[in-house]
Amino acid sequence: MTAFTNADSGxxxxxxxxxxxxxxxxxxxxxxxxxxxxxxxxxxxxxxxxALANIALDLIGQANLLLGLAAKIESRGRDADGLAYLRDAxxxxxxxxxxxxxxxxxxxxxxQLFYAVFAMLQAEALQRSTDQDVAxxxxxxxxxxxxxxxxxxxxxxxLGAGTTESHARAQNAVNELWPYTGELFLADDVDRAAAxxxxxxxxxxxxxxxxSTVRDVLARAGLAIPETAYMQRGGRxxxxxxxxxxxxxxxxxxARSHPGASW
Amino acid sequence: xxxxxxxxxxxxxxxxAVKDPEVPVLSVVELGIVRGARVEGNAVTITVTPTxxxxxxxxVIEEDIRSALLSHGFGVIHVETVYAPAWTTDWLSxxxxxxxxxxxxxxxxxxxxxxxxxxxxxxxxxxxxxxPYCHSLETExxxxxxxxxxxxIAYCTKCNQPFEVFKAL
Numbered sequence: 015m016t017a018f019t020n021a022d023s024g025x026x027x028x029x030x031x032x033x034x035x036x037x038x039x040x041x042x043x044x045x046x047x048x049x050x051x052x053x054x055x056x057x058x059x060x061x062x063x064x065a066l067a068n069i070a071l072d073l074i075g076q077a078n079l080l081l082g083l084a085a086k087i088e089s090r091g092r093d094a095d096g097l098a099y100l101r102d103a104x105x106x107x108x109x110x111x112x113x114x115x116x117x118x119x120x121x122x123x124x125x126q127l128f129y130a131v132f133a134m135l136q137a138e139a140l141q142r143s144t145d146q147d148v149a150x151x152x153x154x155x156x157x158x159x160x161x162x163x164x165x166x167x168x169x170x171x172x173l174g175a176g177t178t179e180s181h182a183r184a185q186n187a188v189n190e191l192w193p194y195t196g197e198l199f200l201a202d203d204v205d206r207a208a209a210x211x212x213x214x215x216x217x218x219x220x221x222x223x224x225x226s227t228v229r230d231v232l233a234r235a236g237l238a239i240p241e242t243a244y245m246q247r248g249g250r251x252x253x254x255x256x257x258x259x260x261x262x263x264x265x266x267x268x269a270r271s272h273p274g275a276s277w
Numbered sequence: 278x279x280x281x282x283x284x285x286x287x288x289x290x291x292x293x294a295v296k297d298p299e300v301p302v303l304s305v306v307e308l309g310i311v312r313g314a315r316v317e318g319n320a321v322t323i324t325v326t327p328t329x330x331x332x333x334x335x336x337v338i339e340e341d342i343r344s345a346l347l348s349h350g351f352g353v354i355h356v357e358t359v360y361a362p363a364w365t366t367d368w369l370s371x372x373x374x375x376x377x378x379x380x381x382x383x384x385x386x387x388x389x390x391x392x393x394x395x396x397x398x399x400x401x402x403x404x405x406x407x408x409p410y411c412h413s414l415e416t417e418x419x420x421x422x423x424x425x426x427x428x429x430i431a432y433c434t435k436c437n438q439p440f441e442v443f444k445a446l
Contacts, residue, residue, distance in 0.1 A: 061419055061420035061422070061430060062420075064420065064422050064423065064424070064430075065420055065421070065422035068422040068423075068426055069422070071329075071331035071333070071426060072329060072330055072331050072426065073331070074331055075327075075329060075330035075331020075332065076330040076331070078330075078331070079330060079360070146361060147360065149361060150359065150360025150361035150362075150363065151330070151360050153360070153361055153362070153363040154327070154329075154330055154360055154363040154364070155330060156363075157363065157365075157446050158329060158330060160389070161421055161422075161444075164421065165421060165422070
């Protein structure tokens with residue numbers, strides 16, 4: 015392991031911690047971006063088909079930039095595409111929340127609310143990263159996530175206060191996804207090292223903001239938060255649900271079948 | 278002008294002929310994507326910044342910048358991407374906004390500055406949009422996401438014409 019000195023803060027963090035940290039940021043975006051892209055051509059209305067594809071594009075674009083930064087720090091000859099298409103599920107560092115199947119429109123929208131609020135708060139904090147590239151990517155991402163937050167909150171309110179059917183589906187989505195929200199804010203040594211060197215941020219720092227925003231939207235939508243004690247975890251350490259492997263098989267098939275192909 | 282004596286302004290003038298492939302009425306300079314130009318001998322380094330993180334036009338734009346400079350005699354062209362400061366629609370000039378409207382895309386309002394996000398449609402987006410076709414203010418925002426990352430979809434209830442809006446970012 016190489017020692018890595020952060021010239022800006024004078025504090026040090028191992029380069030592999032930084033790569034690990036960047037992979038967490040990037041993989042959340044890449045996996046959720048792919049899940050959203052599964053709606054392309056299948057969304058309930060044309061405007062939503064376009065909206066979900068646009069949000070997927072923002073997420074995959076951000077993932078590409080972050081994987082590029084990870085590849086640069088890692089210096090193992092891999093590029094962003096290599097990291098996206100040639101890693102196995104066990105090497106992915108996304109939270110479990112984003113890899114779950116897209117479900118119905120209710121599941122997709124409720125997950126968007128949960129993730130977009132988290133990602134917006136995270137990006138707001140990352141704008142102050144001592145790493146200029148991370149700060150720059152975050153500054154752009156903040157603007158994009160504000161649109162995503164508004165889009166999902168708008169829809170959660172509509173579904174919650176809509177028909178009996180839309181309310182039931184939205185409530186079902188909240189019940190199903192809530193146990194996956196705890197993992198977003200679990201900090202381990204990687205997060206703490208990143209926060210310490212001010213390369214990254216400790217996600218537990220913005221949990222209370224997330225709770226108040228999300229609870230406010232759900233309350234206004236007439237949706238209840240399930241009483242659950244157990245929160246799922248493991249994605250940040252590579253322990254994933256079976257769903258990620260299936261998703262990656264589809265996402266990676268072309269790159270793996272035609273190594274080094276270009277067009 | 279030979280490539281070696283080119284100034285920053287000369288380069289910007291050349292790049293003002295490179296149009297955004299998605300919004301061909303605006304050049305990459307007018308859009309504010311081109312952030313800088315450095316000339317050393319017959320080599321030139323152009324700094325660009327993306328509009329959106331996933332903007333699929335960025336690669337085409339880089340290629341177009343390259344070929345425009347090649348055709349003006351520059352031998353070595355580097356296109357570097359910078360992320361800070363993040364691109365904002367506030368960099369569009371009044372003239373650029375007028376061109377957008379004439380092209381049928383409602384120009385962006387001022388970019389939101391506060392860090393608070395309204396949880397429903399943005400106040401800026403809820404502002405009366407002017408129909409670029411009949412100039413009526415009787416319009417509705419249909420979706421904050423449109424045919425490209427930078428556009429939203431609106432509808433004019435006066436002339437019954439759907440139209441695009443350049444999103445404030």
